[in-house]
Amino acid sequence: MSELTCFKAYDIRGKLGTELDTSIAYRIGCAYAQVINPTKVVVGEDVRATSNEIKNAFAQGLMDMGVDVLDIGLCGTEEIYFATKFLGISGGAMITASHNPIDYNGLKLVREDSKPVSNDTGLLDIKLSAEKNDFTFADVKGTMSVVDTTKEYIEHLIGYVAIDTLKPMRIVVNGGNGAAAPTLDRLEVAFKQKNIPIEFIKMNHEPDSTFPNGIPNPLLHEQQAVTGDQVKAHKADLGIAWDGDFDRCFLWDSDGRFIEGYYIVGLLAEAFLLKNPGASIIHDPRLLWNTIDIVEQNGGKAIQSQTGHAYIKEIMRKEDAVYGGEMSAHHYFKDFAYCDSGMIPWLLVVDLLSRRSTDLQTLVSKRMTAYPSPGEINRKVADADVAIVAVRAKFEADSIAIDTTDGVSLSFEQWRFNLRKSNTEPVVRLNLETRGDAVLMQAKTDEILAILDAHA
Template identity: 40%
Template sequence: MADLAKIFKAYDIRGIVPAELDADTAEALGAAFVRVTGASAVVTAHDMRETSVPLVTAFARGVTAQGADVIEAGLGSTDMLYYASGSLDLPGAMFTASHNPAKYNGVKLCRAAARPVGSASGLAEIRDLVESGVPAYDGTPGTVSRRDVLSGYAEHLKTLVDLSGIRRLKVVVDAGNGMGGHTVPTVFEGLPIDLVPLYFELDGTFPNHEANPIEPENLRDLQAAVREHGADIGLAFDGDADRCFVVDERGEIVSPSAITALVAVRELAKHPGASIVHNLITSRAVPEIIREQGGTPVRTRVGHSFIKQTMAETGAVFGGEHSAHFYFRDFWFADSGMLAALHVLAALGDQPDSPARPLSELLREYDRYAASGEINSEVADQTAAAGKVRAAFAGRPGVTVDELDGLTVGAEDWWFNLRPSNTEPLLRLNAEAANDETMAAVRDEVLAIVRERK
């Protein structure tokens, strides 16, 4: 049995295959998932990694051994799995390691209607059951069947965002050899979009670049293609296509906070006075704009299970994260990079102004501050490094400190958050300030302490 402490994270399961996550563990996970959820059936999907089919097959053995049925949706994105869970009202399991390198794989679990399973909402219980051994089921085994949900997923998204009347757009999409290459053609079918595809061939070895668009180097091909083709917009999806990053018509990277603000404004137009959830790393512009539009901003910690839980508790219509995860009440409170992309395309293509503003101008009002982006530092002792940073800043005049999620330090015209990764031995820094000079000074001071530079 694998070392479960290594692979159970705050809101999913992830590890190197087979050293940390193997078929036996996946089978035990399937059995434990049925025991914890009480499910009579489970829907599964998987990404394009070579190890995904063996793992999802083993998981299904565990599910059926407990008397529950398995509905296999096959290849799909994580948000397609959430659609399947929501539309079928069944617990679900998505086998993917998202943006992690090819040697990794994992599983994202949800209860019926795509309700989250995190460390405080069932994941710890599943881990304990796997560790102690899942009791055998003395009854008739379940069955396995297949169901195509991709077309239903695509049609459902297009009922949530109407793009039928938009002006024709040229859109470059970089799928990074991930699941966007499978879902984008079906979702875009019939829309007034001229699609320029990059790396749509499914390949879990990621031969062109990592399917991790939060890293700027993985967006360079998309930026170049947008400029080369004179496109209106570029979209980049991660490996399991639940996150979407945006590049404007100049080939410049758009902050996910600006996308959060734009979608929030659109949702508040439909639901005046509603709550919008944002995590503590999104730009200060996001809660400012939500308030300006008559909405109520709700701050929460990073991570999809935390965002979903807060949205359910508050009835929020939308939630956004700095990592380009976007969550929608009318999508079972689940995250969908594709749905966020459709909102941006609708905003860009359905402007009353003539001529229509390019994306860079459309988003200018949502981008108010200078931001560092996420900067990773490999640190042997994350707690000690964060403690040194806290000691350096705490007590300064006008400085506030909170530890809702990692370390957040702020002043009137700047703030930063330093938090450990849930999946890698890294400290992640995000800093923001009123201007580039202040942001750079704060960023560099924190990095000097974390990386022990004199």
Template identity: 35%
Template sequence: MVPAASRPDLDQVFKAYDVRGTVPDQIDAELARATAGAFVDVTGADRVVVGHDMRPSSPELAAAFAAGASAAGADVVMIGLAATDQLYFASGHLDVPGAMFTASHNPARYNGIKLCHAGARPVGRDTGLSEIRDRVAAGTTYTAPRAGEVSHRDVLADYVDHLLSLAPVTGRRLRVAVDAGNGMAGHTAPAVFERLTDIELVPMYFELDGTFPNHEANPIEPANLVDLQRRVLEERADVGLAFDGDADRCFLVDEQGALVSPSALTALIASRELAREPGATVIHNLITSRAVPELVTELGGTPVRTRVGHSFIKATMAETGAVFGGEHSGHFYFRDFWRADSGMLAALHALAALAESDGPLSGLLAEHQRYALSGEINSTVDDPGRVLEQVRATYAGRDGVTLDELDGLTVSHDDWWFNVRPSNTEPLLRLNAEGRDPATMERVRDAALDLIRSHA
């Protein structure tokens, strides 16, 4: 065990929702092994499931974690290459805690660990991750009288079965372009789409390559969707799907090559879930378009607003029994998927809705795109708290304006709103704005940005 004093600052690696850093200076096999022992101790697990993505460092780190968990007395089920939602499926299906080795959309030099309790319940800073970090920092060694057994199991077919049982795709034939970004959708998409006989698949960058040779596997950045937009138009595809590196997020491009707002997809999926379960609760985070709670209410459902972040979404879903939750970052959560997020399940809902309709995707989504959204804009600031106070002072007391601090600061008006919230890990403020039309949004966005950056 590496002495705690010689380790990098663990607070830089153990973040709000996961463990993440550069390899090997911040994350290495020894840290993975130590984290496994602490994870078994904190969760009390006698069995854990472990998966990993396609990054060059992932197999070694996953094997080290398995060795550490085994030494601590837990049996280990290795599922090998997996998308993050495939690991969540395994955790839920087997009802055991899990560990997924991935750094999602981060560059190749990064890796990390997403941890969950049994049933895919999240492990975050307030739900066990701080305790795990403290045990790792203390250098405690976990050696059980009997080492656990390490076995291997392929859960891909069971994962596909479950997804298709939740969102079967039937109806007219569709041509679908899929950009896997050389990430784990290149592993899961072929298994899913080979079962969809009425789908003509146009694959893009399905080769698993953790160096990301074509573009970053981060579809929230428009530059990374340019190839997909072009391919949709060239192939006359009905829809384009883009996944991030670990395939837990999905973004859409319509038949005209236009980017689809994740809020519009949230509203579409919410309408499908409410048709299946009238009156159900739907979760949306506070940077999601106003169109989402409006539509949920119009359809007889109950919208519930939460902070940004999967741990808040999942906790609120558990408290309310919500059937579905969506985030504007492209994460979509399903009660019937153990309240976990699945990019592939969101994609299947979109395909199912499109296959059942007569028109194009742009027409199907028109009702769900009522307002103009800015997207997230980051500003580097020395003192985020001081800047937030200045924004608050500037807008407090204005006619028709309300403020709330559910997550950062949200400033609302009948015609517009914007939210400014600090990053958990960097000296950044993140701005999202929406207006009744593009001109209103741009005016509100620019005024907020000027205020933020003039006090940075």
């Protein structure tokens, strides 16, 4: 029994031909059916050249186990979340490698109500079952049929904005040649039907499995500049870009400046608390002072969660939170089956800008000044654990609070930082913020990076 290395903590992804192929996808389909025991499963795919064959192999495994398959075709991961919940079926699977290299693919799995399937909730059992490759096939095979939930999905998205109060806006949208374009086109049609004065300026819009403009990953600085330049060139009100399966969105203001996801969490928290006074808001531990400040100012309850979608979704359900946000641009919504969406966030921002009669840079600049941060910085080190111990030894004695929810977070009167290691490579990730002191931010960032570089 050989180990399947494509299984990660929260999903499945691997290099094609060695870690993932159609035969492995078939076994995963059989194993999913054996472990989860669904009756119907919805499946969809991103634009990658191998996604259709991986999907069909996975679906064949399901059908051989007696499970009916509902295929929604090319879509974003959030459309699987929506369809699974909306159709009231047993589970869903998205075939995607998101922003991984072009020779990768993978699967994101959910169960009933779009609850995540991670190591703690069945993924490890699916891995072991697929590795064992010993299945009890059904006497009556399942069937595969095509379904379309896009109409209901688009209606759900538009429900997040107050149509009558939306102000005219020009928005640069960078689909990255991924799966976002069809949804944007459908939204555009719906906007025109409802007389919503939003104009899209489209770039890299056609889905293309060769990714002629690079794998869509707006966290890359070179991709950020491309979108920002187009915002300025078209004198747009803001810019938006997505990763390949559009479960994350990234924003630019009208100056073409990329806005760190951390500050968007605060904006969305405010937007939800305006409509849901006293609600709970979930945040991750990497950067948090700005979020906590906004939540408390607006009468909400800020609750910290470990980084990662499975943890966020679990604590959101437990606390009945209306919204959860990670600085990595994953945003989760109670009314979206507690799942993440790359479309809902920008709609909420547009709605908030209209309500406030302001622009994005005005809202965000105040928060960036109040809690400046250099954004997440990655450093390669020889031994991540040793490097983290060295940083902790330097600063812990002077700290006023320590938190080990995710890596180590040390807080001081005027600044704080979180340092954690990657699960997949010899890299540590540094996040740091101060209370309105950009000079202190840079000084402390340089001081910590010097220690990390000494352990490279």
